[in-house]
Amino acid sequence: MEVAMVVSARASLLILVISLCSPYKFIQSPMDLGPLNLLPTTSTAAASSDFGRILFRAPAAVLRPQSPRDISMLLSFLSGSPSLSRVTVAARGAGHSIHGQAQAPDGIVVETRSLPGEMEFHHVRGGGEGRASYADVGGGVLWIELLERSLKLGLAPRSWTDYLYLTVGGTLSNAGISGQTFKHGPQISNVLQLEVVTGRGEIVECSPSKEADLFNAVLGGLGQFGIITRARILLQEAPEKVTWVRAFYDDLGAFTRDQELLVSIPDSVDYVEGFMVLNERSLHSSSIAFPASVDFSPDFGTRSSPRIYYCVEFAVHHHHGYQKQSQAAVEAISRRMSHMASQLYSVEVSYLDFLNRVRMEEVSLRSAGMWEEVHHPWLNMFVPKPGVAGFRDLLMDNVSPDSFQGLILIYPLLRDKWDTNTSVVIPDSGPTADDPVMYVVGILRSANPGPEEDGDGCSHRCLHELLRSHRRIADAAEARLGAKQYLPHHPTPARWQQHLGRRWERFADRKARFDPLRILGPGQGIFPRTAQDAAAAAAYGS
Structure with a gap:
């Protein structure tokens, strides 16, 4: 049979x-x-x-x-x-x-x-060197599913994305970042083993010590070398509660200095992010998930002379029996910060509610027809620390603060948490070779496909102008600031080679070994199979 x-x-x-x-x-x-x-x-x-x-x-x-x-x-x-x-x-x-x-x-x-959604948990208490708690999960499992199951055992993965309704295999094929990345590294730094089906059709179990080149290639490999069908995810003890803090700024320098202060004390702080506040709409939308009253009514200036604000967001975990110590840590940290007077807010929430905070925003946007129904011309960049102010200026030259719809994230990451053997591309360190900090900037804008006459609509022409604007920002940031795209999109194979830089030869060699016929990941446009494919990619990117 x-x-x-x-x-x-x-x-x-x-x-x-x-x-x-x-x-x-x-x-x-x-x-x-x-x-x-x-x-x-x-x-x-x-x-x-x-x-x-x-x-x-x-x-x-x-x-x-x-x-x-x-x-x-x-x-x-x-x-x-x-x-x-x-x-x-x-x-x-x-x-x-x-x-x-x-x-x-x-x-x-x-x-x-x-794919089968079974999860197997292995919890090792105490733990000497080489011992860890971990979960074996299918590549098609959503992170929210893994979280809900692991919390029943008092455990949870260490590193997250902001949005949890993504698959394990999908985020590991990119990197997987959020406010915990400064402390634990991206999600690809928290996986112990993979099962991969290569472009040759081989089912391979790989890890840092077994078939390591395939393991490193697939992590952040954009689906070019194999399809992740199973992953072993590192776990830690899950906190019971989280103190979630937001502080507002009217100065970029003070904003970034405080963020860098927070990531320099990982023993006290468990999560750090931040975002720009361009208008009333962005202030309101960013407050949907924050379960506390925010009494912040800034003056955004005029269209010709806008005023930009910033919000630092950090969190401290509460483990059983340590709530008072956690609260004291939050108070001590807050006294060292340089936010606007009286513009600091905090609230205590469950760990699940904190990690799943974007879900509340999603529900609100869905009810308004602003989730699946609209365009999302997003752009994510890794920016070297010296280029943060320049990137902000470049961004403001290409967007209208008064009409911007969406969120602009900006927060620091630490270079030593990234394994350069994987396929992910991060910026070179620049003139300060020992500078441990780089930033991620996410331009997460929305564009309603309705008619422009109603004030909020964005026609086909409008959408393509937004895409061209993002291309100008990305190109200038790469050329002037040494930035690199995260979740990259490039119009031609030549631009992909430029993006990968000195990593291109290794990337191409891995492709030749694990997917020699270039079957996998055609949507990325890195290795087009025909001249017609390359021409189509170039036409789209023009």
Whole structure:
């Protein structure tokens, strides 16, 4: 029976690949493609778009794997048929990419959410060297699912993203950052082992000591080398409560100095972020999740002479029996800060509510039709510390503070928490080689696709002007300040080589080893398979 199913699956793949490679599209309606659960074009609407709502590119089929072996079978067949197949494959988790990175135009999208969601927890108390608590989870598991399960055991992962409704495999393919990154490093620095299906179709278990090159390649590898089907995530004891603090500033220098003070005392502080306050709308939207009254009514100036404000956000964890010490730590830290007089606010919340804070903002935006229905032309940059003020000025030259919709995050990270063996690109340290700090700046804007006449609408022309504006900001920041994009998007392979810089040769070598036919991750546009692909990418980026 098992042999018959395998034969059926291989036959289905052959039919599918011939159909995809033919100038005639034979797949026009649902058909039984065997145990691989391949869904043809009529079932691919969700995989044709993503959270950015900028690119809409339909795959020819969607694979909903029931096991890593299903993915292996697909990639083994494609990698073993170079003369027949031009088909590409992209892994899609929660679909939260911005520029179609998880799309596979006329190819196959692998929906990792259909992988088994089992979680196995291993809790080692005390702990000598090399001993740790960890969870083995599927690559399609959401971080919120892992959090809810682990909290029942009094445990939790150490490093997070701000938004928890993302898959484990998806964030590990990028880096995974939030306010804990200064203390514990990005999520890719908190994974002990991976199971990966390479572009060759091989199922490989890898770690820092076993198949280490594949392990490092896949972490932050943008889906170019393999699909993460399982991960071993490092855990720690979960706090019961969190004191969540916000302080406001009218000076960038004071704002960044206080942030750098906070990240310099990781034994006392557990989370540090910050954001810019450009107008009343941004002040209100950033306060939705903060469960305390904020009596801050700043003067934003005029359109010709705007006034910009900043908010530092930090948190201290409360473990059982240490609440008074945590409260005393918050008071001591606050006395060392240089925020605006009387503009410091704090509130105590549960650990779950704190980590899941963006969910409340999501619910509010969904109710207003401002979540899935709008464009999200986001731009995220890693900026060397000396370039922060210059980046702020560059940003203000390209946005209108009075009409900006969205959030601009800005907070420090520490270089020594990043493993340079992984595929993630961070800026060089610049003139101060021993400076441990760099910043992440996230321009998380929204653009309502409605008519511009109603005041809040953003037409097709408007959206492309926003994208061109972000391209100008990114290009100038890279050229003048040595910044690098996080969650990068580049219009041509040549620009990708420029982005990777001295890391390009290693990146390309890993691609040749683990995905030699360039099957994986077509939506990134790093390794186009044909001249037509490259021309299309260049046209989009112009």
